Structure formats: C-alpha cells, structure tokens
Amino acid sequence: MTRPPLRLVVLGLSLSSSWGNGHATTYRALLGAFAERGHAILFLERDVPWYAGHRDLTDPDFCELSFYDDLADLERFRDRIAAADAVVVGSYVPEGVAVGRRVQSWGRGVRAFYDIDTPVTLAKLEAGDHEYLTPDLIRAYDLYLSFTGGPTLRWIEEHHGSPAARQLYCSVDMDAYRAPARAVRWDLSYLGTHSPDRQPTLTRLLLEPARQAPHLRFAVAGPQYPAGIDWPRNVERIEHVAPADHPAFYAASRYTLNVTRADMIRAGYSPSVRLFEAAACGTPILTDRWEGLETVFVPGREILPVDAAGDVLALLEGQPEAERLRVAAGARARVLAAHSAAHRAAELEAHLREAITHNRHVPRDPVRGGTTAGAAMSD
Template sequence: MKLVVLGLSLSSSWGNGHATTFRALLKAFARRGHEVLFLERDVPWYASQRDLTDPDWCRLAFYADLPGLDAWRGEIAGADAVIVGSYVPEGVEVSRRVQSWAQGTTAFYDIDTPVTLAKLARGDFEYLSPEVIPSFDLYLSFTGGPTLRHIEAAYGSPMARPLYCSVDLDLYGPRDVPLRWDLSYLGTYSDDRQPTLDRLLLEPARRRPDLRFVVAGPQYPAGIDWPANVERIEHCPPADHAAFYSASRFTLNVTRADMIRAGWSPSVRLFEAGACATPIISDRWDGIETLLPPGEAIVLADGAEDVLAALDRDAAAMGRAARARIEAAHSSDHRAAELEAHLAEAAARGSAARQERK
C-alpha cells in the first residue's frame, strides 16, 4: 500500500504528542511492507525544534502553504490511502483538496477527538468542519467507546473506528539507570490539566518533603509555586523518555477535561510508561480499566491521599504487569495492523460512495 499522511508534525516533538504518535505508528506500518509519505506544513515553531529530519522508514517532506501543497497533488492522487490529521494548519481546506484529488481511500485521523468535538459544538472549525467529515471514507479516533457512534450519527461519518496511540517497543523499555524520583510527570502545560497536577503531584509533594518529584514539559507559566522537592525539566525529548520513566518509581498520568468527559481516551504517556515497566498513577475516566487493570497495572487516584498511599506500595510487580499488558495489546505493531485493517474495510465500503461523490 502507498500511504500519504498530512499531519501536524513528524519532525518535531516539541509541545505536541502528534510526532511520537505518528513515528511509532508509521514506522510499524512501513515494517509491514507499505510505502509512506508524510507531508508536514513548514512552520517556524517546529522548524526551530526538529528532532527527526530524515527517517529511514518513510519520506518526510514539507510544504510552505496551501499553494505549496498543490505540488503534491500527484502523490495524493496516486496513493492507495490518504490520511489528514487533526490540528493541521488550514486543515479544512487541506481536507477539501485531499478529498478532491485522492483516488484511493481517505481518512481523518483525530488525535484530539474530544477537543475536536467540543470545538465543532461551539462552531470553531479551526482544522475540521462538519461539512468535510462525511466525505472522508474513514474517521480514525483517539477516543473509542460511545464517541464513535456519535461521530457517525451526528456528523455523518460513514465509518468511525478507534485508533489509539501506541508505543514503539524498540525505543521504550526498562533502562538501567538510578532512581531519581518517587513520582514524575511528563506533559506540556494546559489550563485544564493543571488543577489535577496540583492535586495529584504538587499537593503530595507539599505533604511529603522527604520524597522527590519532577515535572517535565514546556509552556508552564512563571507564576506556579513549585514546592522545593519538585524538579522542573523544560523539555524531555523522546530519545530521553525511556530513561526518564525508568528513573521514576511511579509516574503520573493527567487527562484533559474534554477527554475525561468522553472517556476511552488514553494518552500515549500511559503506553510509554507502561512499556518501561514504570507503575502509573492516573486520574479516573470511563474505559481506562479496559486498557490497564486497576490495582494490578495502574493506580486510579482521586486525591493526594490516594497518591501517597500508592507511593508506599511495592512498585516492581505493578510495573511488570503494565509492561506485559503493553506487549500484549498496545505496541505500535498492534496499531499498524489495526490501521491496515481499518483502511482495507473502508476501501471495500467506500469505493462506490466515492464514485457517487465524483
């Protein structure tokens, strides 16, 4: 299969989770014998922070603007499948072009499904609009559960399927490094995550000055009152993630408010940490128990007391259980096989409808 992907970023992991998601998925997809071209909008923010420029498992190319995308019309038309990702700049117009040019299966890959649906509900069509959804043969969603039926019923998608994030087991696994922190958190700042971070990490740090904590990620405001036992790391690049998790007795997963409301929206950090056999403490949302068994491979916490109780537990057995679960169901090889199956199903179902549209 020849696959073309137009995504937010493959080249830079700075301040986004899209790059690591695409890297794991597309590397595994190429390993299954497929050809991949990734087209990325060349924007200054990512251009100055690139940590992948020449992958050996796909072609990576840049376009400057919408007229610049026209140069790739032939590649898009000749592909067996074309995927447009969420948060692509001028994504609605990019989608229109893809749907007009593509001869193969077209899909929208929503790495931000609850955020996207909330934006659509308030008339914010930054990168997706209701009018283009029905013309995609397939809607791939980071969120599973009831949200998939909602996308089909409310927005006319002919086929909505889950495609969760995953982890590249070639890059993520336990590392032989000294333990540095009792609890870590890796994530970019967001307003809606900060109250949970305060409740589940900063408050435990205030209560237990003898323990060591760390928060790694960019864009945190200068006014946050960090306890003295909370280390700050401005950016932890993907190449350092495995060592970061392996240096943590436990790590914290914090979920955005829209994703908590939707449920069935795992963060890539769950799978990355689990692959490193690092036990996870997480906030609660519907569907999390289908991914990692609570009490066995993950601890669900409502407040500081739950976190401090978890930190008194033996971490090793829980870490092994998390690693086993990731190996069984959530590696990038699993997701690549799922993507292949979803595209094949959409191709079988969508060819007649596409001919009617054209």
C-alpha cells in the same frame, strides 16, 4: 494470498518535532510499524517556525518526510496524493479545512481523517469552531480514525454523518521504549505539556503531595508552563524531554503520573500515549479516573487510580516494593499484548483495506466527494 503493499500519504501536524505536542511520537510509532508491514509512506508537514526550531527527527528511515510552505506549495504533491491508495489528514493540521478539501478533490483512493484529539475536536465543532474540521468534511471523509473509542464512535457516525468511525488508539514502539538500568532519581514524575485544564489535577496529585512530603522527590517535565506557578522546592522542573530520552526519564522514576485533559475525561476511552510509554518502560502509573480506563489497563493490578494527595502519598510511602514491581510488570505485559505499535499498525491496515473494499462497491457522490451510502461500512 499476499496482499499488495499500500501507498499512504499522511498530512499531519508534525513528524519532525515532538516539542509541545504528542502527535509526533504517535505518528513515529504508528508509521514505523506500518512501514515494517511493507507499505510506502509519504508524510507531508507544514513548515512552521515553532517546530522548525525544535526538530528532533529530520531523516526518518521508515517514510519519506517532506515539508510544504503553504497551501499553494502543497500543489507540488498533488500527483502523489492522487496516486495514493489512501490519504490521511490529521487533526490540528494548519489550515486543516482547506487541506482536507484539497485531499477530497485530489485523492482517488481512500480519504481519511485521523483525529488525535477527538474529544477536543468534537467540543470545538459543537461550539462552531471549525479550525481544522467541518461537519461536511466529516461526511466526505471515507474513514474517521479516532483516538477515542467507546460510545463516541457511534456519535460521530450518527450525529456527524461519518460513513465509518473506527477506534485507533495511540501506541508505543516497544523497541524504542526499553528503559535502561538507572538509579532512581524521583519518587513521582509527570511528563506533559502544560494545559490549563490539566493543571488543577497536576496540583492536586503531584504538587500537593510534594508540599506534604518534603522528604520525597518529584519532577515535572514539559514546555509552556507559566511563570506564576508556585513549584515546591522538591519538585524538579525540566523544560523538555525528547522522545529518545523518555525511557531514561521513566527509568529514573519510582512512579509516574498520568493526567487527562477535561474533554477526554468527559468522553472517556481516550488513553494517553504516556500511559503506554511508561508501561513499556516498566514504570508503574498513577492516574486520574475516566470511563473506559478498565478496557485499557486493569485498575489496581496494572494501573493505580488516585483521587487525592493522600492516595498518592499512601502509595509512594506505603506500597511494598514487590507490589510496585508487580503492577509495573502487569502494565508492560498488557502493552505487549494489545497496545504496541505493531498492533496499531495492523489495525490501521485493516481499517484502510476495509474502506478500499467498500469504495469499490459504493460509488462516490460527484457533488460532495463522499460515498453515496450513508451507512457505516460494517453494515
């Protein structure tokens, strides 16, 4: 029997602008594939100047995109939120706690939190920082969708009281990430917004190799890098690469580098969307190490872990071309088999329908808005 389509409302950091954040590309891939499954989506985005000035998607064909000015203006969408089968609030949404409380009050369907920054979020909570989430909101959300898998899911349920924490990794739109035929421009590239905790690894695994091998070519693309960084002459700096240009960027790279934020290394099981994008484009990936990496790609066969500048240079200068291409092909096959946007949209639908079914059988607590059952939905 065919299940009826779902009405989904998402309140996320940004769909319209990929400038300085990885949320937009994540939402675009996931929601595009979710719409292909027949569901209707409304995306609500806070209208803020730093994204308004850098928008690269204003009229998506897979969902309705609307902007709101502030919390008072969000009232315009109260009826839509109430009528939705599910409402998802994302991490780093401006005034996310107040937004979450409104969703808890207005929503009659499943109320979910989508944490695209799970290790950062949990570190902030431990420090008493409730920028966009509080412990009571975790308990009240019917579903906690997490960018981090592994043991963290049980921690969210047992320590923070989530009724159901479920893994929902990032993904890639395989149709959008087809690398064009293009001459190689760089031996090693890196694509990512500057982050102080990533900079030492970027220095060790890209800038130091560049200094030691001036005959090789490198690139670092992304905004917000401070002016004081000493860039070697053979490192090309690119301020921003729009998502539409990512395939061409990867196609121009013999290898690309993945650098993981410190909180995500500590948590493990937190793959970056850049991993899946580069793999989809057929560019082999060098990466730092973190727990759970082997559950995403097979090290040595589908991805190449490196620890120091010497490891990087040994691959750039010594790996046979046939082996380089074999690693790239293995990673792309893995993404096709498990990490495409179509796979992730199917997982999202399964999680939402599980929560819908659960809510039919477990009444909500009228005081705090959550369900009266403290156990996870799978129990």
